[in-house]
Amino acid sequence: MCCYPSPCSPPPLPSKLAPRGIGNTSPANLVKGGRPEVVLVVGDGVGPLRMYEWVKGTWRPKTLIEHIDNGHSLDVLDFNGDGNLDIFCAEVRLNGGNPKARAYVLLGDGKGNFQTTVIAEGFGMHEAKMADLDGLRSSEKEV
Numbered sequence: 001m002c003c004y005p006s007p008c009s010p011p012p013l014p015s016k017l018a019p020r021g022i023g024n025t026s027p028a029n030l031v032k033g034g035r036p037e038v039v040l041v042v043g044d045g046v047g048p049l050r051m052y053e054w055v056k057g058t059w060r061p062k063t064l065i066e067h068i069d070n071g072h073s074l075d076v077l078d079f080n081g082d083g084n085l086d087i088f089c090a091e092v093r094l095n096g097g098n099p100k101a102r103a104y105v106l107l108g109d110g111k112g113n114f115q116t117t118v119i120a121e122g123f124g125m126h127e128a129k130m131a132d133l134d135g136l137r138s139s140e141k142e143v
Contacts, residue, residue: 024074028085031112039064041071041089049089049104053112064106064114065089069098073128084110093124101125 030037031053038052038059049065064087073090080086086108093101101124106114 024071026074026076026087028076030076030085030087030108030110032084032110037112039074039076039087041068041074043072044070046070049087051087051112062112065104065116069101070094073103073125075129077130077132079105079130080107082107084108087114088128088130090120090125090128092126093122094126098124103128 024041024043026039027036028039030039030051035054037054039049040052041047041049046067046069048063049068049071051062051064052059053062054060068089068091070092071089072092073088075088076085077088078085079088084107087106088104089106090103091098091101093099100121102118103120103123103125104116105119106116108114
């Protein structure tokens with residue numbers, strides 16, 4: 001069942017709020033209850049990783065990481081098995097550019113707060129996704 005008014009789609013994000021060069025978006029219930037939030041990251045360029053929460057009829061942005069360099073990888077899943085959704089985001093390292101490309105996991109608390117950890121540096125990723133390969137909902141995840 002859709003949690004948005006008819007037609008079943010979220011209200012559009014105002015273009016003045018969305019970062020330029022958006023490369024990836026992911027809707028998810030990062031704040032338990034209510035409507036899903038939307039996570040956006042700049043794909044072709046440098047900009048923030050942001051979460052937008054629908055509050056009292058308007059999208060409210062929250063910057064999660066200020067500087068992402070070509071964030072071509074974005075995924076949302078329960079990384080640590082605590083029942084709260086987490087965010088995976090990784091930067092591209094193309095042709096020797098961005099030598100310190102990073103991959104991040106942001107562990108969510110279900111209230112819109114995140115603990116950010118760099119899980120890799122110097123490895124560029126393009127359209128990487130996280131997966132529980134053994135299906136046991138265990139803490140080991142593969143990129």
